[in-house]
Amino acid sequence: MAKRRVVTTTINGRQTEFLCEPRQTLLEVLRDTLDLTGAKEGCANGNCGACTVLMNGRPVDSCLVLGVETEGAVLETIEGVAPVDGLDPIQQAFLENAALQCGICTPGFIMSCKSLLAENSDPTENDIRFYLAGNLCRCTGYDKIVRAVLDAAKKRNAEPAPA
């Protein structure tokens, strides 16, 4: 068993150090070492998106990233999305639009949506469907997820831009 390495990275705005074997994926580290179980394993080979996190601002499947690769990276997981006092507009929109049923895919969807809205503040339905095609859901049929993202974008655009 290869010697474990010390990795220093930033997770949800705070510097974090962890030990991991070179073969361990970021998903495994998040879930089993750092107890951040919001990212879920649906397939472990990059097809379902349930393990999506943001790495240096880009959505990635954390099951395809090695823990050691996150040295010096800036990571964001579902646990870091909500502000101290409440929910992010995307999270609120998912609840108000009943955009989840079992909820196993929801963390991954919210991370992808966060990245989408950062890139495109007023996406069309087609933009949303194309961007979220990497996140699989088996319960909802996607209708209400797309409506939630449209809703969140509208609410964000209605608010005055944060100072």
Next chain:
Amino acid sequence: MPRVFIPPLLRDTTGGVEEIEVDGATVRQIIAALETRYPGIRDRLCAGDQLRPGLAVAVNGSVSTLGLLQKVASGAEVHFLPAIGGG
């Protein structure tokens, strides 16, 4: 009297009879009445003191979970159907 519908694959024991009215206030009593008229039919419907595994009884169209204990009103219809599970 309750009206019992004989499943097609059991009509060999009833000489081709498809429907029959028999006396009985529970499914157990009805099957006992069928047995006296058509010897051998009980063993086809029951395994020991229960309905055969995978078999269910419907009274007036609603499938019962009580098997032989299910009460049957006079004039009610009794059907024997495959037991099904939900998804």
Next chain:
Amino acid sequence: MSTIDRTPAHATNGNGKPYKVIGTRPIRHDGVDKVTGRAKYGADIHLSGLIYGVVLRSPHAHAKIRSIDVSQALALPGVRAVVTHKDLREPGDRIVELGEGAVNLRHLSNNILAADKVLYKGHAVAAVAADSVHIAEQAAGLIKVDYETLPAVIDVEAAMKPSAPLLHADLFTDELGQKAKAPSNVAKHFRFEKGDIAKGFAQAKVVIEREFRTATVHQGYIEPHNATAMWNADGYITVWTSTQGSFTVRQQVAELVNAPISHVKVIPMEIGGGFGGKIRVYLEPVAAILSKRTGKPVKVLMSRADVFEGTGPTPASYIRVKLGVGSDGKITAAETYMAYEAGAYPGSPIGAGAMCIFACYDIPNGRIDGYDVVVNKPQTSAYRAPGATNAAFALETVVDEACEQLKIDPLEFRLKNGVKEGSRRVDGPVFPRIGMMETVEAVKKSEHWNTPLTGKHRGRGVASGFWFNCGLKSSASATVNPDGTVALVEGSTDIGGSRTGIAMQLAETLGIAATDVVPTVGDTDSVGYTDVTGGSRVTFATGYAAYEAARDIQRQMVERAARIWEVDAAKVSYENGGVTGPDGKRFSFKELAEQINKTGEPIVGRGTVDPEGCGGAFATHVVDVEVDPETGKVDIIRYTAAQDVGTAIHPSYVEGQIQGGTVQGIGWGLNEEYFYDAAGTMRNSTFLDYRIPTCYDLPMIDTLVVEVPNPGHPYGVRGVGEVPIVPPPAALANAIYRAVGVRMKQLPMSPPNVLKEILRKGASK
């Protein structure tokens, strides 16, 4: 776009007033945990001293196990234990009732860990517990299994031939208690008959007979199976798992590891989808015996490949349908031969499929022959209206052909032949109050149906579907808190937001707000016995239990008010969310709740039900497609699903069930299949190649929610979860025919299959 179409018998709470809570859309109680990632699913559990289990699975589709040598595996540093079927209790040949209908214990046990034979590639053979999952995986590779491979059969028609390799030497076709003489792969044959089909077909102007074949399909839940178990030194076992039936898990684990039920406690974690596939027990007994051998909590997870190859599938099938229709457009006769694959052990949903195939239509003369056939594939388990989708694909395609030949509009055909209250099914029973016609009317007056479809290679298709739903047993208890809120504990594991739908029914009954109810899913030691979350029953049956618990609270509140007011309880009544007594005495629920602890014993309502009258559910779908004649790819332009829901408790989650079921049906229809090679190995056991629909494949799914209240429930509830998966493949097939003129008789209607038919037809419209 979704409409709620309240039929004239608009549901009210019995006193003529419209509902206050039912029909509203509160935020689900468990919502925040799920959107912040705090909700704990089965794989998320961490226990001190936790070690990890991995299951070794058969590489062969059919083989004898001569011996298993675990010595090298045990020698690997970090390995704690290795178990095989010897570590499970000797099952014997008993049939037991373990929460999901009658189960053959030997088959159940052998499917969890193979005994003398492996019957499908992926069949579990042994399990290793080690300090890390990596060590356990490495150790599994060191287990030496001596197999004697046998010829395999993976197709239902081939398996039924006398020459086919036999999976079970002791399997004799059962015909309602009559055993066949020789063993075969056909576990069961049954028949339904009504009237005289010969006479019926003679009267028909049009007789159409077609054959259909559908592929093996998986439920496709995003969360793989998981189980964590701790076997304490005192023999008490705790199991944490994502399951649709915590009480089923308790019964089956207890039976398989030979422990009394009271020693097994199952804690249902949040569940990441099930659709019927997480009723069966796979890993829980394995985790339990690994924990017994190691004295440590053991967590066992499945990989996605394990999930495809070792669990789930709904049967591939061969269905032949013959339909006779008179010149007046009335069906005169219908006959069908249906063979479903059961997988390694008997028990496919052929019974349900056979009772659903003709259920939408009033058929005077009919015969149905159903066959349950074992093949060298994973044992099938339930998948949302199990067996009905295959059947509807066959029957609704033939109905569409009949409509075309007789030049009858498909909706008119359904209005002319559709079942109503009092219609007798071919399998015998008569229908209670049902909403088939209302779903057809809803489509007929829908904007979708009345918007002409234009453009090349485009087509519109219609199909209807039926599912029984079921009642079964549920329990709930509810404690009144001093601040006028209520803590509800109920036994249904919550996949689609059912906590909220159940809490709403309790709130409606007590006249309080849904947010004043705090629902909790109890473990098997803290709530009364509750059957599986499945069969579209939770909102119906567990909601009914919550209603009974609320009624029980009402009685106690009346007595308490009488004690406080020092009047005869007979003079006090519960109404409008409070109690009223003589001379204008009145307490609101909140006002009385504040006094409970000062005026006597606590008030706890109790509800247990085993209700009849769950009332079947009908759906009629319409879809517009465009087919690319060069590639055979089918794109969905518009989809509308109409469904009778009885009474929509939480409309958002009713719409969600209809949309989710529809999209699973679309995946089943257009691209999902188990792709096997000749050796019986599934070649596409990943989400890349077993392609379920993505966000980008679909338009919005419009729903027409029709409310025909179900007399069998205090608020008119009908199950809604399963029937939406039934019509889609047939509706798509009928739309494809109108787009490019080919009648698809095979699922999936994937690009290669559609293109093959287009090329064979040699012409494209």
